[in-house]
Amino acid sequence: MIGGVRTAFASNQSITAAVFECRAQIGSTDQDLLLAFVGGKHDPVSALDALRSAFPDVAITGGSAAGAITTGGFGYTGFELGLVAFQGPDVTPQVITTSALLDGEEAAGRVLGTAVRSRTADGAAVLLLFDSVASAAPLRLHPASQLMSGFQSGLNDRVVHVVGGGLLTDINISGGWIFVDHQVCKHAMAALVFPACIRASTAILHGCRPVSSFMNITRIEGAEVLELNGEPALTVIERMLGLELGTTSGQELSLVATLGQKQGDPFAPYDENNYVNRLILQANPARGSITLFEPDFAVGTRVQIMSRDNVLMLESVERGVAELSRRTAGVDCIFALYIDCAGRASVMSGASTEEAELVLQTLAPTFPFMGFYSGVEIAPFAGDYSRPLDWTGVLSVFQRAP
Structure with missing residues (x-):
């Protein structure tokens, strides 16, 4: 049947x-x-x-x-x-x-x-x-x-x-x-x-595009990213996005940006299908950190700041x-x-x-x-x-x- x-x-x-x-x-x-x-x-x-x-x-x-x-x-x-x-x-x-x-x-x-x-x-x-x-x-x-x-x-x-x-x-x-x-x-x-x-x-x-050059995660604890290229991660992200440090909640950050890891050849032309993006769950201004949805990034992971783009979505x-x-x-x-x-x-x-x-x-x-x-x-x-x-x-x- x-x-x-x-x-x-x-x-x-x-x-x-x-x-x-x-x-x-x-x-x-x-x-x-x-x-x-x-x-x-x-x-x-x-x-x-x-x-x-x-x-x-x-x-x-x-x-x-x-x-x-x-x-x-x-x-x-x-x-x-x-x-x-x-x-x-x-x-x-x-x-x-x-x-x-x-x-x-x-x-x-x-x-x-x-x-x-x-x-x-x-x-x-x-x-x-x-x-x-x-x-x-x-x-x-x-x-x-x-x-x-x-x-x-x-x-x-x-x-x-x-x-x-x-x-x-x-x-x-x-x-x-x-x-x-x-x-x-x-x-x-x-x-x-x-x-x-x-x-x-x-x-x-998908629906994200890179808005930064490649950066290395230099300090991370589980899903909490503390440093990018040796600087507090939140400082780097807010500087790149033109936001004022300490005024942006994690929820607001999650609405505008993700961290993306490009798969394959890092110098290949942009293709949204080559990126694994991680949403920002929350930010901690006191620690200068951001917490991602997943704890699968590590020290040395090469990432880019990705803008959530509604038109691209x-x-x-x-x-x-x-x-x-x-x-x-x-x-x-x-x-x-x-x-x-x-x-x-x-x-x-x-x-x-x-x-x-x-x-x-x-x-x-x-x-x-x-x-x-x-x-x-x-x-x-x-x-x-x-x-x-x-x-x-x-x-x-x-x-x-x-």
Whole structure:
């Protein structure tokens, strides 16, 4: 039997009403798996109860999302609900989970990667979802770079197409949670392993350009960059951006700049696809430091200050989506998933156009589509190795292999 995928969207202050709306859109066909993206203003336990009531005997995965994006509507008020319903063994992914992130992200990722390796062959499509927030006060994230390092180690020589995102309750990074084994969990991660007949094609949508020469990180502690070229990092960044030291909060810095590491030939012409950018989480004027979203840079890492460019972001969306549409034309596409950095929402980026809406307009899918606003995005980069990326949009089209 050939199965299928259906999507649904609702925005309602009542989670019960939102689930009812989505249930009506999906229809009466029995489903095998429900992937849910639940706005952070909804109570998670109430959301799970409502979903289980409306979809009895259906496995449920997913979790919190800062917002949802569909052809039927999108938003990030916190009251959105996006559902992806899978029906049939040929399209329904297996769900493998771990709740051990708090004990060590790399170790938990390795265990999950090992489990995924045992259930896949080369070329398999895998979707990773994880709770982004380890602690809200003080704010500490689950580092996706460590998680992915462990995951890739667990995969060993298995080459799979991995995309994913960190789950948030809102664009202010207040929290996150995930559904695991019919419960609402913190510090958890899920891998959705698609059947062997399903393949994925992915486009990474960027939007930053370098505004400095290359600099070396000369002092760093974890994710906190203290010195660039021997000077306090915050002093260097604010001088380069024309800002006055001490007047810029970390949030303001995160809206205008990132640190970028260029991959490959450092002297090659500028290509946005060659950069891995790290968002600035916060600044510490007393220490002259900035803290990045990920702790994967080290002493000696060569970086550039990258300006977050809204015009370039929108151009990247149009160009990247059009190219992905060209690559997947004529293929049996079953659904598309868009994992969108919450910082790209116009309320955060200041863009005059919602780039998520531009994705929908440019893709104009004739197949089911779902998107969610994330904390970190994971995608194949520079080959088959998947790694976390900041301030990107990751668009994947899942299709039946020819």
